[in-house]
Amino acid sequence: MRKVKIHITLKEGVLDPQGKAVHNSLQSLEYNNVQDVRVGKYMEVMVEDSDNLEAEIDRMCDQLLANPVIENYSYTIEEAG
Amino acid sequence: MKFAVIVFPGSNCDRDMYFAVKDQLGAEADLVWYKEANLANYDGILLPGGFSYGDYLRSGAIASTSDVITQIREAAEAGKPVLGVCNGFQILLEMGLLPGAMLPNEKLKFMCHYETLTVENADTMFTRQYEEKEKIQIPIAHGDGNYFCDEETLQKLQNNKQIVFTYDQNPNGSVGDIAGITNEKGNVLGMMPHPERAVEALLGHDDGLRLFQSILTHWREHHAINA
Numbered sequence: 001m002r003k004v005k006i007h008i009t010l011k012e013g014v015l016d017p018q019g020k021a022v023h024n025s026l027q028s029l030e031y032n033n034v035q036d037v038r039v040g041k042y043m044e045v046m047v048e049d050s051d052n053l054e055a056e057i058d059r060m061c062d063q064l065l066a067n068p069v070i071e072n073y074s075y076t077i078e079e080a081g
Numbered sequence: 082m083k084f085a086v087i088v089f090p091g092s093n094c095d096r097d098m099y100f101a102v103k104d105q106l107g108a109e110a111d112l113v114w115y116k117e118a119n120l121a122n123y124d125g126i127l128l129p130g131g132f133s134y135g136d137y138l139r140s141g142a143i144a145s146t147s148d149v150i151t152q153i154r155e156a157a158e159a160g161k162p163v164l165g166v167c168n169g170f171q172i173l174l175e176m177g178l179l180p181g182a183m184l185p186n187e188k189l190k191f192m193c194h195y196e197t198l199t200v201e202n203a204d205t206m207f208t209r210q211y212e213e214k215e216k217i218q219i220p221i222a223h224g225d226g227n228y229f230c231d232e233e234t235l236q237k238l239q240n241n242k243q244i245v246f247t248y249d250q251n252p253n254g255s256v257g258d259i260a261g262i263t264n265e266k267g268n269v270l271g272m273m274p275h276p277e278r279a280v281e282a283l284l285g286h287d288d289g290l291r292l293f294q295s296i297l298t299h300w301r302e303h304h305a306i307n308a
Contacts, residue, residue, distance in 0.1 A: 014229060015254065017189050064146060067139055067175070069182035070229055 001080040002049050004057055008066045008073045009040040040071075046080060053077060082300045083109040085123040087153070089144045090115075094130035094167065094277065101277035102127065106293045115144075120152040124300055125162045128153075128169025130222070130275060140183055140225045141171030150176050162206055162296050163269040167223055170261075170271035179264055179271045180238070181230035187254030191224040195286070196274060197249040198260050202242045205263055206299040207270045210291035217288035219274035221252060226273040228255035228262075241265055246272055 010016050016038050023037040043065065050056065057075055066073040084102045088095045095112055103110040110127075113120070120126060134143035144150075157163045157178055165173040173179045186192060195218050203213040211217065230238070235257055238244050246261035253273075261272030276289030 015184065015187065015227075017185055017187055017227075017254075021189060064138070064142065067142070067182050069174075069180075069231075070184065 002047055002053065003078045003080040004045040004047055004053075004075050005078065006043045006045060006057075006061065006065060006073060006075040007040060008043070008061075008071050010038055011070055011072055014070045082124045082297055083111070083122065084125045084127055085111055085113045085118065085120055086127045086129055087118060087149060088112050088114050088129070089131070089133035089147070091133045091135055092129050092131035092168070094275065097275070098127050098129040098166070098277045101280045101289070102293055105280040105290055106297060108293075108297055115147055115149045118149045118152060120149070120156055123156070123161075125296060126153055126156050126164070128163070128165035128172055129277070130167030130169060133168055133172065136168075136225070139171075139175065141168060141173075141175040144168075144172045145175035154178065157264070157269050160266070160268050162300070164207065164292075164296070165269075165271040166275055166277060167226075167273055170273055171225065173269060173271040178269050179262055180234050181228055181262070183225045184227040184229050184254070185225050186223070186227050186252070189224075191222075192226075192252055193220070193222040194252075195220045196252060196260070198246045198274060199249060200245070201247055202245045202263075204242070205245055205267050205270070205295075207263070207292055207295050208245055209299060210295045216249070218279065218286045219246075219276055219289055220278050220285075221274045222278075223253070223273055226253040226255065228253075228259045228273070230256060238262055243267075245270060246274065 018039045019037040026034045061073045086098045102108050200211040200215045203211045247258040248260050251258045263270045276292045279286040279289035
């Protein structure tokens, strides 16, 4: 069994109103050193190991987990303990 | 002409859509539960608004993987009219029948009010009863209605006259003030505003009714020729 840790982020150039609102809130807490905030998603997917696991994870991300029009994804595969 | 209104778990404008085509337009229509759908005998497919699967992951994303989607794709390929309103538009984007994607509204607020739209293309099976550049009043009700596509796609949409409705005062940040687009063939329309909520003057406005009348007259002409 493998644990796949997937990060999904908005592509550069895609407006992130949520990130902007979080940025504004950090500023009102006087964290004036914060330059920018982008909000994304994090998922943990438990999956049986296979020879072409990476290709399969890519397909999962392209088909459903991320929307390639607006999002990028990256992941790491770990031994599930 | 017989319409199928597809009902997903979390659809909540399905009855309004049914009322619009059945009672106001006077066509045949069924509410069709997504799991039991057999769309072969329907002439038009309507994807209503709402929050299918609670908008989990992304609006429309989970619904776009359900079994009925294959049948909707076949209906679209066969040239049948497919209309997606609000969440229905989001589903059409997620299943790739229309280009682009939906983002949260620029100001992050759920918005529910009338908008003035301009009919940018009155030469489609959905808009032939409108005048080109006509201003119409149709209500919106969405949190994720901020249409996004890249420059190249926008150019293509403009060149092919696929942008059918635009907002006069962009409420949500959509690129090109886009409120509704069709596919290249022109038989799949996705729009965020709700024409099915504007089909009865007594209840506010009836500017939306002509959209459904357009579909019906187009269908009748097409079938008269075939007969």
